[in-house]
Amino acid sequence: MNLLTDNPELYEHQFPDPGHVAARFVHDVVTRFGGGRDLLDIGCGTGRDAGWLSRNGYRVAGVDSSENMLAYVRAHHPAVDVTLGDMRSFDLGRRFDVVTCLDSAMLYCHTNSDLDAFLGRCRAHLSPGGLFVAEMRNGAFFLGNTELLDGVRTRSVMWRGTEYTSHTELWIDHAAQLLRRRRAWEWAGRAEPLVQRSAWRLLFPQELRHLLGLAGFDVLALFDAPGPRTDQPWSADAPLSGALSGDRLHVVARLRRSGCQ
Numbered sequence: 001m002n003l004l005t006d007n008p009e010l011y012e013h014q015f016p017d018p019g020h021v022a023a024r025f026v027h028d029v030v031t032r033f034g035g036g037r038d039l040l041d042i043g044c045g046t047g048r049d050a051g052w053l054s055r056n057g058y059r060v061a062g063v064d065s066s067e068n069m070l071a072y073v074r075a076h077h078p079a080v081d082v083t084l085g086d087m088r089s090f091d092l093g094r095r096f097d098v099v100t101c102l103d104s105a106m107l108y109c110h111t112n113s114d115l116d117a118f119l120g121r122c123r124a125h126l127s128p129g130g131l132f133v134a135e136m137r138n139g140a141f142f143l144g145n146t147e148l149l150d151g152v153r154t155r156s157v158m159w160r161g162t163e164y165t166s167h168t169e170l171w172i173d174h175a176a177q178l179l180r181r182r183r184a185w186e187w188a189g190r191a192e193p194l195v196q197r198s199a200w201r202l203l204f205p206q207e208l209r210h211l212l213g214l215a216g217f218d219v220l221a222l223f224d225a226p227g228p229r230t231d232q233p234w235s236a237d238a239p240l241s242g243a244l245s246g247d248r249l250h251v252v253a254r255l256r257r258s259g260c261q
Contacts, residue, residue, distance in 0.1 A: 002196055003164070003185050008046045008072035010159050022228040023052035026100055026133060028236040033220055033252055035131040036097025042087050042122070043105030047073030047080050054079040063090050088117035095127045103229070104136040107200035110178060115201070119215035128257040132217060137179065138224060138249035139202030142172060148247070162187050177202050205244045208251060217253035224248055 004011040017023075026049065030039075037058050041050045044062030046069055054060040054077065062082040064070055070082045083092060087101075088109065099122045109115045122132055142149075149170050156165040168183045179200045184193040203211075209219050224246030226232040232241075240250075 001194060002066075003194060005045075005066045006068050008069050010157075010164070011069075012046055012048060013159050014157050017048060017228075020049070020052045021234060022102055022135075023049040023056075025135070025228040025234045026053060026098075026102070027056065027058075028234065029133050029250075029252055030098055030131060032236070033131055033254070035133075036127075038096045038127075039098040039100065040092070040096040040125055042099060042101045042118075043103070043108075044073065044080070044082060045069050045103075047077040047082065049100075049102065050080045050082075051077030061092065061096070063087065063092070088114055088121065090121060092125060094125070096125055096130060097127055098131045098133065099126055101132075101134045101136075104200050106134050107136050107179075107203065110176065110199060110201050115211055116215070119211060119217075123216050123255060126255045128255060130255045131220075132212070132251070132253045132255065134251050135227060135229070136249055137200060137202070138244065138247060139177070139204045139207070140244055140249075141247045142179070142202060162189075167193075172202070173199070203249070205249065208249070212251070212253050216256050216258075218256055219251060219253045221250070221252040223250050 004014060039053060039058045039060050041062045044050045044064050047062060050060045050062045060080045062073060062080050063085045065086060067084055070084055073080055073082045109118045153168045156163055164185055164187045166183050166185050170179060170181050173180050179202050181198045184195045186193050205222055212219055221240055223240035223242055224244050225241045226234045226238045227248050227250050228234055230246060230248050
């Protein structure tokens, strides 16, 4: 059981985005770098971003590994064409102008072979010259920075008359190059905490450039701020920071016309 992915309404309640900042970020990036309007969102989740894009001039498809999430998309964003699939192996049989992968979904690829397979799927689903847009945690942020790793963080959310409290602990598995998380949920009526474990691959900026280059992409922009989940709000005309020391990493890459297979 995964409390948030099993309950999409709770997920959106826990992580609200009333201004659709993440979707507007995608639109502004696509506009700035000259992308088209056929878009595939990998790891589409509740479809909040895909739905906004579909209402604002995009033809959107989505892929996710949670059937509960996809049922929610079908009910709330019917214009989005969604498919259940693994990000390393899905095949929709068509190409898009833009492929997006937001909120660290790419980092669920834990090994180099996982990443190669994922980027191969992106390449196979992009038209020649198409854009790849991703947003994720920045591995370089954790070089000497421990602010997210100090102790247990407790957070409560009220949903449908019940208070859900989470206790979250993060640590780095250096050998596997993973950021690991243990989260224990408690709520009235449950005898024992619900413990969930997750992990994200930590990628460094130059490592990401190298992987994209091998997969047939040219990196157009790599920046840490501004962005939809940073302290510096995203705006369409904001300069892109290349310091690459922030918690978030954003990449825009174009598929080489000679690299399509």
